[in-house]
Amino acid sequence: DEVKLTLTLAADVPDAMPDGNTFMAVGFRFDGKGDDEPYVYADADDGGWVPGTSGADTYPGTFSVEGRKITFVVPWAALGGAQKFKWYANDSWVQSGLVTTSYAFDEAPNFERAHYP
Secondary structure, eight states: OEEEEEEEOOOOOOSOOOOOTEEEEEEEEEOOSOOOOOOEEEETTTEEEEETTTSSSSSEEEEEEEEEEEEEEEEEEGTTTOEEEEEEEEEEEEESSOOEEEEEEEEEESSOEEOOO
């Protein structure tokens, strides 16, 4: 059994960042059991996107970037098994220059974690 997580952004998502000074990160965080908070994420640099999950050496699912959508498909086991949970998603972008750094961050939902189902 798998779970599909899709983050839709306001504009098309690039396959890679334009240079070695630009980075982007996206992810979904879940309320876990006990102190564990499972996290599914992807980081991008000028070499492209690299997905991952907390507690795993290799990403256990599939990952795609198509237009405005970033999609993760992972086994339920990566989230502690099929269950009710609370979640939130975030994305961040940073570009460092010689004298300035630009940064953007967004989180959804804005105030409280969403419930599933």
